[in-house]
Amino acid sequence: MANGRPSGSDGSDGNDGHDDGGRRGGLGGGSLLTHLLTRGLVLAIVVGIGYLTRPLWHGLVYSVLYSPGAAVFGGGAALAAVVLWLLPPGVLGDGGGGASRARRRMDGLEDSDNPIGLLLGMDGAAGRKLRLFVGVLGVLVVVAFLVGVPAGALEQRTLAQSTVADATELDEFPEANPDNPRVVPRMVADVTTRGSVSYRQHRLGTSDIARTEDGSLAWSYAIQPDGFRNQLLENQRGVLVTDMTRMDDRQIRAYEEDFTYGEGMLFQRSADWNLKTTDYFARYDDDAVEFSHEGRPYMYYPKTVHEWHLTPLPHTTPTWDGGALIHPDGTIEHLTPAEAADNEVLDGQRLYPTTLTRAEMDAMGYRNGIVNQLPVVGAHEDEVEVARLPADADNTQPFVIDLEGERMSYVTAMEPYGADTRGLDEVWFADAETGEYTYFGTGDDTLTGPERAMGIARSADSRTNWGQNFVITEPVPVTVDGDLWWHLKVTPTDFTDVTRNVFVNADTGSAVEIRDDDAVREFIRGTVTEEDLGPIDGEDGDETDDVDAIYYVLVTDDNGEVIERIPVEPGQETIIVEPDDERAAGNETATG
Incomplete structure (x- = not known):
C-alpha cells in the first residue's frame, strides 16, 4: 500500500482479483445444489404452465416430433436452452476478477459494451450464455436446412409411391349419383343461407x-x-x-x-x-x-x-x-x-381427411422419383400435376361428389406437367369413407380440363354479360353413361341464385344448358340426352353459330336483358331494327 491507497491500479488490493475470481468462477457444493434446485424449480413451473396450455403449442410440438428439419432446430434449441439454464455460471469461465475483466475489455466483451446484456440486465455469465445460445441457433439453422430439404423430397416421393401402389386403375369412369347433383355452389349457399x-x-x-x-x-x-x-x-x-x-x-x-x-x-x-x-x-x-x-x-x-x-x-x-x-x-x-x-x-x-387427399395428390409429381421432377435435370417422364383452376372458379380440388350407391368421393383432375398443358391426363377418386384410391387414365385421348370447360361455357353463350352481371363458377366432374362432363353453374355476381346449369363434355367439348333441377337429375341419369336439350346458344334450337356473322345487333329491354340477337353477315351493309313497342326504342346495340 502507498500513501494509504491499495496497490492495485483500480484501488483494490492486488490479490482481490484472484480471490474474487475464485469465488465467482465456481460454486461450492451447497451453492451448486441451491443453484440447480432453484433453476430446476423455475423450469418445472414453465413446463407445468406449458402442459396446462398445451393446445396453444400443439403445432410447434407436433412439428418437432414429426418433421426432421423442425426436430433438428426445435429439439436442438430446446435442449440447448435447458442445458444453459441449468449450467452453473463458472463452467463457462471466470465471471469476474480483474484479469478476466481486462481480457473481456480487450476482446470488446465487457458487459457495459454488450447492448443485449444491458437491455436484459444480465450479468457477465448470462451474457455469455446468451451469446453461446445465439451461436447454437445459427448452427442449428444450417443443419436443419441440410436435413429438411432432402427429407421433404423423400416425403413427397414415399407418399406418391405408396398412393400409386395401393390404387386401382379403372376401365371406365364411375357413375355419378343422379339424385345428389351439386347444384348450389358454396358462395350461393353462404349468401342465401346467411340471409335466411x-x-x-x-x-x-x-x-x-x-x-x-x-x-x-x-x-x-x-x-x-x-x-x-x-x-x-x-x-x-x-x-x-x-x-x-x-x-x-x-x-x-x-x-x-x-x-x-x-x-x-x-x-x-x-x-x-x-x-x-x-x-x-x-x-x-x-x-x-x-x-x-x-x-x-x-x-x-x-x-x-x-x-x-x-x-x-x-x-x-x-x-x-x-x-x-x-x-x-x-x-x-x-x-x-x-x-x-x-x-x-x-x-x-x-x-377421410380432404387435406390428406390434397397432400397425396400434390405429391403425385414425385411418383417416378425425385430426379425425374427436378426443373433442370429432370426428364419429367409421365409427370402429372393437379389441374389448375381459374381464380373465379370458386372451388378447390379435390372435388366432393356423390357416386352411385351414395358413396361420397374426392375427385382430383390431373393434367400433364408443363406450363402450357391444360388437358386431362388422369382422374383420381378417393373413397371419402375408406380412403381407397381408384383412377382413370385417359391414355392417348385428350380430355378437356376444368379451366377450358369454363371457357367453352362462356363462349357458347355470347349473349350473357360475363363478369359484369353473371359468372360461371364451381366446375365439378360428373360421369354420365361412361363419359366425363364438367358440371358448371351460372350465377349472378352477387351469388344470390343459380340461373342455370351448364354441362361441358370433356371429350367432345360440346355444351348443354339446363335450367330445371329435375332436368339436371334426368341428364345425369342419362334419360335426357344432349340432343334432347338442344344447343346452348340460340333461341328455340336455332343454330346461330352456323351463321357467318361479322357482328350482332342486340335488342335489349329497360333492364338490359337481351330480347333479340340479330346477326349481320359479310356484305350486308344495312339492317333496320324496328322495336315492338316504345319501351324498346333506342335500346339497339351493335356488338362485334
Whole structure:
C-alpha cells in the first residue's frame, strides 16, 4: 500500500482479483445444489404452465416430433436452452476478477459494451450464455436446412409411391349419383343461407359438405357464438344444413342443441382445445363435418398422424388415423378408421381427411422419383400435376361428389406437367369413407380440363354479360353413361341464385344448358340426352353459330336483358331494327 491507497491500479488490493475470481468462477457444493434446485424449480413451473396450455403449442410440438428439419432446430434449441439454464455460471469461465475483466475489455466483451446484456440486465455469465445460445441457433439453422430439404423430397416421393401402389386403375369412369347433383355452389349457399336466418348472439361458421338424414348432400354450418363476450360465455347452438342438390324448394334445417365443446368457443370450452387435450399426438387439419343423426347435431373431425421412415434418410409421411366424434353433451369419441366406418352415427358421412387427399395428390409429381421432377435435370417422364383452376372458379380440388350407391368421393383432375398443358391426363377418386384410391387414365385421348370447360361455357353463350352481371363458377366432374362432363353453374355476381346449369363434355367439348333441377337429375341419369336439350346458344334450337356473322345487333329491354340477337353477315351493309313497342326504342346495340 502507498500513501494509504491499495496497490492495485483500480484501488483494490492486488490479490482481490484472484480471490474474487475464485469465488465467482465456481460454486461450492451447497451453492451448486441451491443453484440447480432453484433453476430446476423455475423450469418445472414453465413446463407445468406449458402442459396446462398445451393446445396453444400443439403445432410447434407436433412439428418437432414429426418433421426432421423442425426436430433438428426445435429439439436442438430446446435442449440447448435447458442445458444453459441449468449450467452453473463458472463452467463457462471466470465471471469476474480483474484479469478476466481486462481480457473481456480487450476482446470488446465487457458487459457495459454488450447492448443485449444491458437491455436484459444480465450479468457477465448470462451474457455469455446468451451469446453461446445465439451461436447454437445459427448452427442449428444450417443443419436443419441440410436435413429438411432432402427429407421433404423423400416425403413427397414415399407418399406418391405408396398412393400409386395401393390404387386401382379403372376401365371406365364411375357413375355419378343422379339424385345428389351439386347444384348450389358454396358462395350461393353462404349468401342465401346467411340471409335466411336470424341469430342475435350467434353466426354461421365455415360451410362444409355433409350427408343429411334423407341421403341428400348439403352444405352444413356450425351455429357458433358471435363476438368476444359470447365466445367466452355462450355455447355453440347446434348445426344448420341446407340442401345443395336443388335451387327450387331448397330446404334449410337447423338442429339446435347446445354443445358443451364447440366451434367459435374460446380456450378450454372450444372443440379444438378438447380434441388436442384428449389426443395430443394427432393433427386436426380438416374443418368439422357438421351433421345430424336422429334429429341430434354432431361434429366429426378427421385425424392425421405421421409415420417415421428411416431409409434412405429419416423422413415422415402423413397417414389417416380415424377421427373424433363430438356429441353435444361433451362426449368425445376417438375412433380408428375401422371404428369410424362401423359407427352408426357416422353412416354415410365423409371420414377421410380432404387435406390428406390434397397432400397425396400434390405429391403425385414425385411418383417416378425425385430426379425425374427436378426443373433442370429432370426428364419429367409421365409427370402429372393437379389441374389448375381459374381464380373465379370458386372451388378447390379435390372435388366432393356423390357416386352411385351414395358413396361420397374426392375427385382430383390431373393434367400433364408443363406450363402450357391444360388437358386431362388422369382422374383420381378417393373413397371419402375408406380412403381407397381408384383412377382413370385417359391414355392417348385428350380430355378437356376444368379451366377450358369454363371457357367453352362462356363462349357458347355470347349473349350473357360475363363478369359484369353473371359468372360461371364451381366446375365439378360428373360421369354420365361412361363419359366425363364438367358440371358448371351460372350465377349472378352477387351469388344470390343459380340461373342455370351448364354441362361441358370433356371429350367432345360440346355444351348443354339446363335450367330445371329435375332436368339436371334426368341428364345425369342419362334419360335426357344432349340432343334432347338442344344447343346452348340460340333461341328455340336455332343454330346461330352456323351463321357467318361479322357482328350482332342486340335488342335489349329497360333492364338490359337481351330480347333479340340479330346477326349481320359479310356484305350486308344495312339492317333496320324496328322495336315492338316504345319501351324498346333506342335500346339497339351493335356488338362485334
